[in-house]
Amino acid sequence: MLKRFYHNNTPILSWADDIEEGAMKQATNLAELPFIYSHIALMADTHQGFGMPIGGVMATEDVVIPNAVGVDIGCGLIAAKTDIKEINKKQLKRIIDESYKVIPTGFKHHKKPQKWSGFNNPPDIKIIKKELKSAKHQIGSLGGGNHFCSIEKGDEGYIWIMVHSGSRNLGFKVADYYNKEADRINAKEGYVPKEYNLSPLLLSSDVGEEYFEAMKYCLDFSRGNRERIFTLFYSIFSKVTGAKDLLNKIDIHHNYASKESHFGKEVIVHRKGATRVRKGELGVVPGSMGTPSYIVKGLGHPDSFMSCSHGAGRVISRKKANKQFTKKEANLAMGDIVFKDWGNDLSEAPMAYKDIERVIKNQKDLITPIVKLTPLAVMKG
Protein backbone atom coordinates (compact mmCIF):
# COMPACT_ATOMS: atom_id res chain seq x y z
CA MET A 1 0.00 0.00 0.00
CA LEU A 2 2.47 2.61 1.21
CA LYS A 3 5.38 3.03 -1.17
CA ARG A 4 8.67 4.64 -0.32
CA PHE A 5 11.04 6.17 -2.88
CA TYR A 6 14.17 8.18 -2.44
CA HIS A 7 15.20 11.19 -4.42
CA ASN A 8 18.30 13.16 -3.46
CA ASN A 9 18.29 11.21 -0.18
CA THR A 10 14.85 12.66 0.58
CA PRO A 11 12.16 10.02 1.14
CA ILE A 12 8.96 10.33 -0.89
CA LEU A 13 6.13 8.39 0.75
CA SER A 14 3.19 7.62 -1.50
CA TRP A 15 -0.26 6.30 -0.69
CA ALA A 16 -1.24 6.42 -4.37
CA ASP A 17 -1.07 3.15 -6.28
CA ASP A 18 -0.18 4.78 -9.57
CA ILE A 19 1.33 8.20 -10.05
CA GLU A 20 1.36 9.83 -13.46
CA GLU A 21 4.75 10.85 -14.78
CA GLY A 22 4.10 14.59 -14.48
CA ALA A 23 3.10 14.30 -10.82
CA MET A 24 6.16 12.14 -10.07
CA LYS A 25 8.43 14.74 -11.66
CA GLN A 26 6.81 17.42 -9.51
CA ALA A 27 7.29 15.26 -6.40
CA THR A 28 11.00 14.84 -7.13
CA ASN A 29 11.27 18.60 -7.65
CA LEU A 30 9.87 19.05 -4.14
CA ALA A 31 12.37 16.54 -2.78
CA GLU A 32 15.20 18.64 -4.19
CA LEU A 33 14.24 21.77 -2.25
CA PRO A 34 16.89 22.61 0.34
CA PHE A 35 14.44 23.56 3.10
CA ILE A 36 12.29 20.40 3.03
CA TYR A 37 11.60 18.86 6.43
CA SER A 38 11.72 15.07 6.87
CA HIS A 39 10.03 13.80 3.67
CA ILE A 40 7.42 14.40 0.98
CA ALA A 41 4.02 12.73 1.38
CA LEU A 42 1.77 11.94 -1.57
CA MET A 43 -1.84 11.15 -0.78
CA ALA A 44 -3.88 8.40 -2.48
CA ASP A 45 -5.48 10.84 -4.95
CA THR A 46 -2.24 12.43 -6.17
CA HIS A 47 -2.20 13.89 -9.67
CA GLN A 48 -0.35 16.61 -11.53
CA GLY A 49 -0.92 20.24 -10.50
CA PHE A 50 0.84 23.56 -11.07
CA GLY A 51 4.29 23.34 -9.48
CA MET A 52 3.31 20.95 -6.72
CA PRO A 53 1.19 17.84 -7.28
CA ILE A 54 -2.40 17.93 -6.05
CA GLY A 55 -2.57 15.53 -3.13
CA GLY A 56 0.92 16.52 -2.00
CA VAL A 57 1.92 17.35 1.57
CA MET A 58 5.19 19.10 2.26
CA ALA A 59 6.70 20.43 5.47
CA THR A 60 9.31 23.15 5.36
CA GLU A 61 11.51 24.99 7.80
CA ASP A 62 11.23 28.79 8.00
CA VAL A 63 9.90 29.04 4.46
CA VAL A 64 6.47 29.26 2.84
CA ILE A 65 5.78 28.58 -0.85
CA PRO A 66 2.68 30.36 -2.19
CA ASN A 67 2.37 27.93 -5.10
CA ALA A 68 2.45 24.97 -2.70
CA VAL A 69 -0.80 26.27 -1.23
CA GLY A 70 -2.33 26.83 -4.64
CA VAL A 71 -4.51 29.46 -6.23
CA ASP A 72 -7.74 28.54 -4.48
CA ILE A 73 -6.51 29.28 -0.97
CA GLY A 74 -8.74 27.56 1.58
CA CYS A 75 -10.73 25.53 -0.91
CA GLY A 76 -12.61 22.95 1.09
CA LEU A 77 -15.88 21.38 2.10
CA ILE A 78 -18.81 21.54 4.45
CA ALA A 79 -20.59 18.24 5.08
CA ALA A 80 -23.70 18.47 7.24
CA LYS A 81 -25.96 15.70 8.49
CA THR A 82 -29.62 16.73 8.43
CA ASP A 83 -32.39 15.28 10.60
CA ILE A 84 -34.36 13.77 7.71
CA LYS A 85 -34.11 10.31 6.21
CA GLU A 86 -36.38 10.54 3.17
CA ILE A 87 -36.43 12.86 0.17
CA ASN A 88 -38.14 12.39 -3.20
CA LYS A 89 -37.21 13.23 -6.79
CA LYS A 90 -39.59 16.17 -6.98
CA GLN A 91 -38.10 17.74 -3.86
CA LEU A 92 -34.55 17.18 -5.11
CA LYS A 93 -35.33 18.86 -8.44
CA ARG A 94 -36.98 21.80 -6.73
CA ILE A 95 -34.05 22.34 -4.37
CA ILE A 96 -31.50 22.29 -7.22
CA ASP A 97 -33.61 24.57 -9.44
CA GLU A 98 -34.18 27.15 -6.72
CA SER A 99 -30.55 27.02 -5.58
CA TYR A 100 -29.28 27.98 -9.04
CA LYS A 101 -31.43 31.11 -8.72
CA VAL A 102 -29.92 32.33 -5.45
CA ILE A 103 -26.36 30.94 -5.43
CA PRO A 104 -24.21 32.48 -8.19
CA THR A 105 -22.08 29.97 -10.14
CA GLY A 106 -19.15 30.23 -12.56
CA PHE A 107 -17.81 33.78 -12.73
CA LYS A 108 -21.07 35.23 -11.39
CA HIS A 109 -21.32 36.98 -8.05
CA HIS A 110 -23.98 38.62 -5.87
CA LYS A 111 -25.41 41.89 -7.16
CA LYS A 112 -25.60 43.38 -3.68
CA PRO A 113 -22.64 43.41 -1.28
CA GLN A 114 -22.97 40.64 1.32
CA LYS A 115 -22.31 40.83 5.02
CA TRP A 116 -19.52 38.88 6.74
CA SER A 117 -17.92 39.64 10.12
CA GLY A 118 -14.42 39.44 8.59
CA PHE A 119 -15.10 42.49 6.41
CA ASN A 120 -15.09 44.67 9.55
CA ASN A 121 -11.45 44.15 10.43
CA PRO A 122 -9.36 43.17 7.41
CA PRO A 123 -5.57 43.03 7.84
CA ASP A 124 -3.59 46.08 6.79
CA ILE A 125 -2.37 44.52 3.54
CA LYS A 126 -2.50 46.35 0.22
CA ILE A 127 -3.75 43.55 -2.01
CA ILE A 128 -6.52 42.60 0.45
CA LYS A 129 -7.66 46.22 0.81
CA LYS A 130 -7.71 46.59 -2.95
CA GLU A 131 -9.86 43.48 -3.46
CA LEU A 132 -12.19 43.96 -0.51
CA LYS A 133 -14.94 45.81 -2.35
CA SER A 134 -15.42 43.11 -4.96
CA ALA A 135 -14.94 40.36 -2.33
CA LYS A 136 -18.18 41.60 -0.73
CA HIS A 137 -19.99 40.52 -3.88
CA GLN A 138 -18.08 37.21 -4.09
CA ILE A 139 -18.84 35.81 -0.67
CA GLY A 140 -21.63 33.25 -1.00
CA SER A 141 -20.86 32.39 -4.63
CA LEU A 142 -19.90 28.87 -5.67
CA GLY A 143 -17.40 29.44 -8.48
CA GLY A 144 -16.94 27.13 -11.45
CA GLY A 145 -15.43 23.75 -12.31
CA ASN A 146 -15.79 21.12 -9.67
CA HIS A 147 -17.21 23.35 -6.95
CA PHE A 148 -20.58 22.01 -5.96
CA CYS A 149 -23.52 21.79 -3.59
CA SER A 150 -24.95 18.31 -3.24
CA ILE A 151 -27.52 16.22 -1.45
CA GLU A 152 -26.37 12.77 -0.44
CA LYS A 153 -27.78 9.72 1.32
CA GLY A 154 -25.67 8.43 4.19
CA ASP A 155 -25.39 4.68 4.75
CA GLU A 156 -26.52 5.29 8.35
CA GLY A 157 -29.87 6.41 6.91
CA TYR A 158 -29.68 10.21 7.07
CA ILE A 159 -29.66 12.80 4.28
CA TRP A 160 -26.48 14.89 4.14
CA ILE A 161 -25.65 18.17 2.41
CA MET A 162 -22.23 19.04 1.01
CA VAL A 163 -20.70 22.32 -0.19
CA HIS A 164 -17.33 22.52 -2.00
CA SER A 165 -15.91 25.99 -2.62
CA GLY A 166 -12.95 28.19 -1.75
CA SER A 167 -11.81 31.79 -1.53
CA ARG A 168 -13.09 32.83 -4.98
CA ASN A 169 -11.34 35.68 -6.75
CA LEU A 170 -9.94 37.15 -3.52
CA GLY A 171 -7.87 34.02 -2.88
CA PHE A 172 -6.79 33.90 -6.50
CA LYS A 173 -5.60 37.52 -6.42
CA VAL A 174 -3.66 36.98 -3.19
CA ALA A 175 -2.08 33.75 -4.46
CA ASP A 176 -1.16 35.31 -7.78
CA TYR A 177 0.29 38.47 -6.24
CA TYR A 178 2.55 36.66 -3.75
CA ASN A 179 3.57 33.97 -6.20
CA LYS A 180 4.82 36.71 -8.52
CA GLU A 181 6.54 38.44 -5.61
CA ALA A 182 8.18 35.14 -4.69
CA ASP A 183 9.28 34.65 -8.33
CA ARG A 184 10.79 38.12 -8.37
CA ILE A 185 12.71 37.59 -5.14
CA ASN A 186 13.74 34.06 -6.08
CA ALA A 187 15.08 35.27 -9.44
CA LYS A 188 17.56 37.39 -7.47
CA GLU A 189 18.41 34.81 -4.80
CA GLY A 190 18.09 31.66 -6.94
CA TYR A 191 17.00 29.31 -4.13
CA VAL A 192 14.82 27.21 -6.43
CA PRO A 193 15.08 26.53 -10.20
CA LYS A 194 12.62 28.77 -12.01
CA GLU A 195 10.98 25.94 -13.94
CA TYR A 196 9.90 24.25 -10.70
CA ASN A 197 7.33 27.00 -10.25
CA LEU A 198 7.86 26.78 -6.48
CA SER A 199 9.39 30.10 -5.51
CA PRO A 200 9.71 30.34 -1.72
CA LEU A 201 9.34 33.22 0.72
CA LEU A 202 11.30 33.36 3.95
CA LEU A 203 8.80 33.47 6.80
CA SER A 204 11.06 35.88 8.65
CA SER A 205 10.92 38.35 5.72
CA ASP A 206 8.32 41.12 5.48
CA VAL A 207 6.80 39.63 2.33
CA GLY A 208 6.74 36.12 3.80
CA GLU A 209 5.04 37.31 6.95
CA GLU A 210 2.58 39.36 4.94
CA TYR A 211 1.73 36.41 2.66
CA PHE A 212 1.06 34.22 5.68
CA GLU A 213 -1.31 36.78 7.16
CA ALA A 214 -3.07 37.36 3.83
CA MET A 215 -3.38 33.59 3.34
CA LYS A 216 -4.95 33.20 6.78
CA TYR A 217 -7.46 35.91 5.96
CA CYS A 218 -8.33 34.03 2.75
CA LEU A 219 -8.84 30.86 4.82
CA ASP A 220 -11.36 32.73 6.97
CA PHE A 221 -12.94 34.19 3.85
CA SER A 222 -13.32 30.77 2.24
CA ARG A 223 -14.94 29.46 5.40
CA GLY A 224 -17.27 32.48 5.37
CA ASN A 225 -18.00 31.81 1.71
CA ARG A 226 -18.92 28.15 2.31
CA GLU A 227 -20.99 29.12 5.33
CA ARG A 228 -22.98 31.65 3.28
CA ILE A 229 -23.52 29.17 0.42
CA PHE A 230 -24.56 26.56 2.96
CA THR A 231 -27.07 28.93 4.58
CA LEU A 232 -28.66 29.68 1.20
CA PHE A 233 -28.72 26.01 0.16
CA TYR A 234 -29.95 24.72 3.51
CA SER A 235 -32.73 27.29 3.76
CA ILE A 236 -34.16 26.04 0.45
CA PHE A 237 -33.55 22.44 1.53
CA SER A 238 -35.39 22.87 4.81
CA LYS A 239 -38.25 24.83 3.21
CA VAL A 240 -38.80 22.00 0.70
CA THR A 241 -38.25 19.02 3.02
CA GLY A 242 -39.28 20.32 6.43
CA ALA A 243 -35.84 19.53 7.90
CA LYS A 244 -35.42 21.31 11.24
CA ASP A 245 -32.07 20.45 12.66
CA LEU A 246 -28.49 19.64 11.81
CA LEU A 247 -27.13 16.59 13.59
CA ASN A 248 -23.51 17.15 12.61
CA LYS A 249 -21.53 19.68 10.60
CA ILE A 250 -17.94 19.47 9.41
CA ASP A 251 -15.99 22.24 7.65
CA ILE A 252 -12.50 21.61 6.33
CA HIS A 253 -9.90 23.32 4.12
CA HIS A 254 -7.79 21.23 1.76
CA ASN A 255 -5.53 23.93 0.26
CA TYR A 256 -3.48 25.74 2.89
CA ALA A 257 -0.29 26.09 4.88
CA SER A 258 -0.15 26.00 8.66
CA LYS A 259 2.33 26.05 11.50
CA GLU A 260 2.29 22.62 13.12
CA SER A 261 4.53 20.43 15.19
CA HIS A 262 5.75 17.18 13.56
CA PHE A 263 8.38 14.75 14.82
CA GLY A 264 9.10 17.21 17.59
CA LYS A 265 9.65 20.31 15.49
CA GLU A 266 7.63 23.43 14.58
CA VAL A 267 7.32 23.42 10.79
CA ILE A 268 5.15 24.85 8.02
CA VAL A 269 2.94 22.15 6.55
CA HIS A 270 1.68 22.80 3.02
CA ARG A 271 -1.39 20.81 2.05
CA LYS A 272 -2.18 21.23 -1.62
CA GLY A 273 -5.25 19.09 -2.03
CA ALA A 274 -4.95 17.18 1.23
CA THR A 275 -7.11 16.99 4.34
CA ARG A 276 -5.78 17.22 7.87
CA VAL A 277 -6.82 14.19 9.92
CA ARG A 278 -5.26 14.25 13.36
CA LYS A 279 -6.24 11.37 15.62
CA GLY A 280 -10.03 11.44 15.99
CA GLU A 281 -10.48 14.45 13.68
CA LEU A 282 -13.25 14.17 11.07
CA GLY A 283 -12.54 14.76 7.38
CA VAL A 284 -14.53 14.82 4.15
CA VAL A 285 -13.32 12.89 1.09
CA PRO A 286 -15.56 13.60 -1.92
CA GLY A 287 -15.68 11.17 -4.85
CA SER A 288 -17.38 12.82 -7.84
CA MET A 289 -20.79 14.06 -8.90
CA GLY A 290 -21.82 10.49 -9.69
CA THR A 291 -19.95 8.35 -7.16
CA PRO A 292 -19.87 8.08 -3.36
CA SER A 293 -18.06 10.36 -0.93
CA TYR A 294 -16.86 9.54 2.58
CA ILE A 295 -16.87 11.10 6.02
CA VAL A 296 -13.67 9.80 7.57
CA LYS A 297 -12.03 9.78 10.99
CA GLY A 298 -8.34 10.47 11.29
CA LEU A 299 -5.88 7.98 12.74
CA GLY A 300 -3.24 10.69 13.15
CA HIS A 301 -0.52 8.93 11.16
CA PRO A 302 2.71 10.92 11.58
CA ASP A 303 4.14 9.87 8.18
CA SER A 304 1.38 11.64 6.23
CA PHE A 305 1.83 14.69 8.50
CA MET A 306 -1.60 13.60 9.78
CA SER A 307 -3.23 14.07 6.39
CA CYS A 308 -5.32 12.06 3.95
CA SER A 309 -6.57 12.52 0.38
CA HIS A 310 -8.84 15.47 -0.44
CA GLY A 311 -10.98 13.52 -2.88
CA ALA A 312 -10.75 10.79 -5.46
CA GLY A 313 -8.48 12.85 -7.71
CA ARG A 314 -8.64 13.28 -11.47
CA VAL A 315 -7.53 10.52 -13.84
CA ILE A 316 -7.86 12.59 -16.98
CA SER A 317 -7.37 16.29 -17.72
CA ARG A 318 -10.39 18.48 -18.42
CA LYS A 319 -9.35 18.91 -22.02
CA LYS A 320 -8.87 15.19 -22.66
CA ALA A 321 -12.12 14.37 -20.87
CA ASN A 322 -14.02 16.68 -23.20
CA LYS A 323 -12.39 15.04 -26.21
CA GLN A 324 -12.90 11.44 -25.11
CA PHE A 325 -16.20 11.31 -23.25
CA THR A 326 -19.63 11.30 -24.84
CA LYS A 327 -22.81 12.72 -23.32
CA LYS A 328 -24.32 9.26 -23.45
CA GLU A 329 -21.52 7.79 -21.30
CA ALA A 330 -21.69 10.70 -18.89
CA ASN A 331 -25.46 10.38 -18.50
CA LEU A 332 -25.13 6.67 -17.92
CA ALA A 333 -22.57 7.28 -15.17
CA MET A 334 -25.00 9.70 -13.47
CA GLY A 335 -27.84 7.16 -13.34
CA ASP A 336 -30.89 8.87 -11.82
CA ILE A 337 -28.96 11.49 -9.84
CA VAL A 338 -30.58 14.93 -10.27
CA PHE A 339 -28.32 17.46 -12.01
CA LYS A 340 -28.48 20.21 -14.61
CA ASP A 341 -27.67 19.45 -18.22
CA TRP A 342 -23.95 19.11 -19.18
CA GLY A 343 -24.05 21.98 -21.66
CA ASN A 344 -20.86 21.57 -23.67
CA ASP A 345 -18.72 20.51 -20.76
CA LEU A 346 -18.14 16.87 -19.83
CA SER A 347 -14.96 17.56 -17.83
CA GLU A 348 -16.69 16.85 -14.51
CA ALA A 349 -18.28 13.56 -15.55
CA PRO A 350 -17.72 10.83 -12.92
CA MET A 351 -15.29 8.96 -15.21
CA ALA A 352 -12.87 11.90 -14.96
CA TYR A 353 -12.07 10.81 -11.39
CA LYS A 354 -10.29 7.85 -9.79
CA ASP A 355 -12.23 5.02 -8.20
CA ILE A 356 -13.10 6.40 -4.76
CA GLU A 357 -13.35 2.92 -3.20
CA ARG A 358 -9.77 2.18 -4.20
CA VAL A 359 -8.58 5.58 -3.03
CA ILE A 360 -10.20 4.99 0.38
CA LYS A 361 -8.75 1.47 0.60
CA ASN A 362 -5.26 2.76 -0.19
CA GLN A 363 -5.25 4.96 2.90
CA LYS A 364 -6.68 2.60 5.53
CA ASP A 365 -3.68 3.35 7.75
CA LEU A 366 -4.54 7.09 7.69
CA ILE A 367 -8.32 7.10 8.17
CA THR A 368 -11.33 5.03 9.11
CA PRO A 369 -14.40 5.60 6.91
CA ILE A 370 -17.33 6.61 9.14
CA VAL A 371 -20.20 7.32 6.72
CA LYS A 372 -20.51 6.47 3.04
CA LEU A 373 -22.51 9.12 1.16
CA THR A 374 -24.29 8.31 -2.11
CA PRO A 375 -25.20 11.28 -4.33
CA LEU A 376 -28.88 12.06 -4.94
CA ALA A 377 -28.65 15.54 -6.46
CA VAL A 378 -25.86 17.93 -7.36
CA MET A 379 -25.53 21.55 -8.33
CA LYS A 380 -22.21 22.15 -10.10
CA GLY A 381 -20.41 25.44 -10.42
Ligand code: 5GP
Ligand atom coordinates in the same frame (compact mmCIF):
# COMPACT_ATOMS: atom_id res chain seq x y z
P1 5GP B 1 -10.43 19.86 -5.96
O1 5GP B 1 -10.38 20.38 -4.57
O2 5GP B 1 -9.11 19.33 -6.40
O3 5GP B 1 -10.98 20.88 -6.87
O4 5GP B 1 -11.45 18.65 -5.93
C1 5GP B 1 -11.56 17.78 -4.85
C2 5GP B 1 -12.21 16.46 -5.18
O5 5GP B 1 -13.63 16.61 -5.21
C3 5GP B 1 -11.92 15.87 -6.54
O6 5GP B 1 -10.67 15.22 -6.57
C4 5GP B 1 -13.07 14.89 -6.71
O7 5GP B 1 -12.73 13.62 -6.19
C5 5GP B 1 -14.20 15.49 -5.87
N1 5GP B 1 -15.34 16.01 -6.66
C6 5GP B 1 -15.30 16.78 -7.79
N2 5GP B 1 -16.56 17.09 -8.19
C7 5GP B 1 -17.41 16.52 -7.31
C8 5GP B 1 -18.84 16.50 -7.16
O8 5GP B 1 -19.60 17.08 -7.94
N3 5GP B 1 -19.34 15.81 -6.09
C9 5GP B 1 -18.55 15.16 -5.18
N4 5GP B 1 -19.13 14.52 -4.16
N5 5GP B 1 -17.20 15.16 -5.30
C10 5GP B 1 -16.63 15.83 -6.34
Ligand code: MN
Ligand atom coordinates in the same frame (compact mmCIF):
# COMPACT_ATOMS: atom_id res chain seq x y z
MN1 MN C 1 -11.39 25.05 -5.31
Ligand code: MN
Ligand atom coordinates in the same frame (compact mmCIF):
# COMPACT_ATOMS: atom_id res chain seq x y z
MN1 MN D 1 -11.19 21.92 -3.60
